[in-house]
Structure formats: structure tokens, C-alpha cells
Amino acid sequence: MLFFDIISLFQNYESFKDSSVGSTKIFRYSDLLKVMNKYKDICTIVPIGLSIEKRKIFKIKWGIGKIKILIWSQMHGNETTGTKSMFDIFYFFLRKKNCDLVKFFKKNLTILFIPMLNPDGSEIFQRRNAVNIDLNRDAICLQSPEIQILFQEIKENKPNILFNLHDQRSIYNVGYKSFNPAILSFLSPSVSMEKDIYSISRKKSMGIINFMVKELHKILPDIGSIGRFSDELYPTATGDRLQKLGYPCVLIESGNYPKDFQKKIIRKYTALSILAGIYFISYKGYKGEYLEKNYKSYFSIPENKNILLDKIYRKIQIHKNKNKFLVDIGLMNFEKFDLMKRNITIFTKIVDIGDLSNFFTYEEFIVTGNKFYGEKGKNFPEIGDLENFKIF
Structure with a gap:
């Protein structure tokens, strides 16, 4: 053989x-x-x-x-x-x-x-x-x-x-x-x-x-x-x-x-x-x-x-109606093909919010207690949002 x-x-x-x-x-x-x-x-x-x-x-x-x-x-x-x-x-x-x-x-x-x-x-x-x-x-x-x-x-x-x-x-x-x-x-x-x-x-x-x-x-x-x-x-x-x-x-x-x-x-x-x-x-x-x-x-x-996400921010502080929450924010990468340029661009969107302790990730950020700052003063995330927020 x-x-x-x-x-x-x-x-x-x-x-x-x-x-x-x-x-x-x-x-x-x-x-x-x-x-x-x-x-x-x-x-x-x-x-x-x-x-x-x-x-x-x-x-x-x-x-x-x-x-x-x-x-x-x-x-x-x-x-x-x-x-x-x-x-x-x-x-x-x-x-x-x-x-x-x-x-x-x-x-x-x-x-x-x-x-x-x-x-x-x-x-x-x-x-x-x-x-x-x-x-x-x-x-x-x-x-x-x-x-x-x-x-x-x-x-x-x-x-x-x-x-x-x-x-x-x-x-x-x-x-x-x-x-x-x-x-x-x-x-x-x-x-x-x-x-x-x-x-x-x-x-x-x-x-x-x-x-x-x-x-x-x-x-x-x-x-x-x-x-x-x-x-x-x-x-x-x-x-x-x-x-x-x-x-x-x-x-x-x-x-x-x-x-x-x-x-x-x-x-x-x-x-x-x-x-x-x-x-x-x-x-x-x-x-x-x-x-x-x-x-x-x-x-x-x-x-x-x-049970895999592309990116997770762990224990972010978010606010709504004077209430505070500690949540994980999970994101996934998505591809978009540009027909004119013949190339692929990557954009990242929020796909889950809450307790994501059962998920693993390619990129992980432990930011316990840091605050979420979204676009136009928004202080809580939503499913489908692009990764255009800041955390500090």
C-alpha cells in the first residue's frame, strides 16, 4: 500500500x-x-x-x-x-x-x-x-x-x-x-x-x-x-x-x-x-x-x-429612562460586493445584546462598567446598528 x-x-x-x-x-x-x-x-x-x-x-x-x-x-x-x-x-x-x-x-x-x-x-x-x-x-x-x-x-x-x-x-x-x-x-x-x-x-x-x-x-x-x-x-x-x-x-x-x-x-x-x-x-x-x-x-x-460571534464587548453599561444595565454586545462581520470596483467591503453590525456568556468570539473586549455612547447621543444599542459607537 x-x-x-x-x-x-x-x-x-x-x-x-x-x-x-x-x-x-x-x-x-x-x-x-x-x-x-x-x-x-x-x-x-x-x-x-x-x-x-x-x-x-x-x-x-x-x-x-x-x-x-x-x-x-x-x-x-x-x-x-x-x-x-x-x-x-x-x-x-x-x-x-x-x-x-x-x-x-x-x-x-x-x-x-x-x-x-x-x-x-x-x-x-x-x-x-x-x-x-x-x-x-x-x-x-x-x-x-x-x-x-x-x-x-x-x-x-x-x-x-x-x-x-x-x-x-x-x-x-x-x-x-x-x-x-x-x-x-x-x-x-x-x-x-x-x-x-x-x-x-x-x-x-x-x-x-x-x-x-x-x-x-x-x-x-x-x-x-x-x-x-x-x-x-x-x-x-x-x-x-x-x-x-x-x-x-x-x-x-x-x-x-x-x-x-x-x-x-x-x-x-x-x-x-x-x-x-x-x-x-x-x-x-x-x-x-x-x-x-x-x-x-x-x-x-x-x-x-x-456559539461564535466575530466580536463581543463584555459588561458594557447602558442607560434607558434613568435605568442602568450591564450587557454584552455581540457583533458579526458582513460582506458587501461592490460591482463597479469589483471588491468586497466589510461592515460590522450588532446582532445580539444581553448575557452572551455562552458565546465565544474571535475578538473580545472586557470593558466592565464602561459606558456606551452611540451616534447622535444615543446611550443604548439596538440590534442591526453598525459598529459606530464608542465605549469609555
Whole structure:
């Protein structure tokens, strides 16, 4: 069995990261066209359909193996980390084409990658498509041409394993005892409302995820860990629907790390998690009971907790009608895409007020007894206010 050395890959990641893929969160259709061109000698790149606004949707094919893995990204147009991570993997295949690991992958796998399922949303850094349909909730009606293309490719190619790549908001913590943001989260989508119903397809994806998480724990930083996303059933969601149809589906949520606003660190962990997953599939195959053998260990991965805020001011004194209160003020960062300037601006809003002792935060300010001074003389905060206040 060929040894998979995730520690060495982690240490040498910069040598195979595709530096032509920018560090900003934005990854537009024009960026895709430029980046794809460098892989035309090692991959087959073909258009497979058109979006609502008539942008081409592409499929990239690499490898000659019997095991077929279909991967797609940017079904939410503003979730770009998975796309960038996959191009790092292709750059690894290009740069290291003579190394044993890449030869092993090429011999055993055929990777089919749809790098931007929602090019219209990607063009304007928008989650939904051009008519504001969430592609990840259109798996039954199949109204959107983009989701029709995905399902048609799956029907024609009959892949053995699916990887569904997303980005995750900064609100998720691993566990509830300390600040521990989810660097990555994984999900084997549900197939039934019954919690103890596990299809063969779900057991396979659970087994794959279990291996990926074990490998990732070898390279985790001091802060941050790996979480398991809620397995609540969403019948119209893509992963839930495909897993129910018998396709093992691994969903990867690229999470967050302190001060990694452009997700450079998260991109690295996402790429290495995918490499770990395809290695496991390569040597275990997809038949028999190999993939699903240890599926129950999936539930030992701690579930995400929605207990993180971007910023908290603790024990601020506020006033109303001659009454005094000591409250915590919790804030979250929000992104706004400027279509003209083609950049993202960050603004911070108040999202909670009161006792936030059960929340952890990326930035914390202990200001016990200091007074709140809002705009225009206002001396108490309101949900939705921008961070335009002072405390002293």
C-alpha cells in the first residue's frame, strides 16, 4: 500500500499551491477561464451546458482509473475556497506528475470536476443564481439549468463518489467548552428523518469522512478543529437527494481561522482534506465493505455549535429612562460586493445584546462598567446598528 504522508504535504503545500489563483475571496468567471487554460495539457476541459445568463459551465476530467469521483464547487457563487483548493490539487498533479502518489491517483481514479456550477452568482459574488434560486435547495424541482446540468452529468457518468464543496460562516465552534472555531466541517447528508437509518451510500461517505478527519488531526493548529455539520434532513438539498438516490456524497464546509479573512489557511486545509479523501478511495476502492467498515466512528466527530460571534464587548453599561444595565454586545462581520470596483467591503453590525456568556468570539473586549455612547447621543444599542459607537 502506498503511504500517504499528509504531514509532508502540509509542510510543502506552498510548493504546489497555484499562485495564479488570487488570495481574495472573489473568484469570477473570467478568473476561471484564465486558470483552466494552464491545465489543458493534463486535463480534458469541455463545456457541459449554459447558465441562465448563458455563461458556459465546464467539466474538467483528469485520470484514467476505474473509480469515478465527481466534485463540484461554487454552487453558491460567493463560496470560492473549494474551487481554489481544487486548482491547487490540479497544480500538484501538474508539478508532481512523476511522483508515486500522483501516478497512483492517475492509475486508479478518474476525477470529474465542475469548478463553478453557478457562474452567474460567482460573477457578482452572490450565493444564489441569476433568478435568486438557491441551487442547493433545487434538487427535487430541478428548475435551474445549472442544477439540471449537475444531475445530468451524474446520470451519464455514474460516479462512485461525490464531493460537494462549500464555504461555512464564522459562527460555528467545535464543542462548547472553549474558543475552537471549525476550520473544516464535514457532512454525510441524511437520507431519512429517522436518525438510525443509514443507507449503504451514507455509510460509505461516513467512512471516507472518518479517514479524512483522522488525517487532518495530524496537522491541526493549536486553535481550531474539525466539526461535524448537523445531519438534519433537507429533502430538497442536493447532497441529501443524491445520497438518497444511492450516490455516496461527502460535503466539505471550508470554515474559518482567526485573522484568516481571505481563507488562505483554510484553502490549504481544504485541499489536503480532499487529497486525503481521494487517497482513501484509491486504495480501498468503492466496492465491498471497505469504505463503510468504520462508519460509526463518524459520530465521534464533534458536532458544530452555533456559539461564535466575530466580536463581543463584555459588561458594557447602558442607560434607558434613568435605568442602568450591564450587557454584552455581540457583533458579526458582513460582506458587501461592490460591482463597479469589483471588491468586497466589510461592515460590522450588532446582532445580539444581553448575557452572551455562552458565546465565544474571535475578538473580545472586557470593558466592565464602561459606558456606551452611540451616534447622535444615543446611550443604548439596538440590534442591526453598525459598529459606530464608542465605549469609555
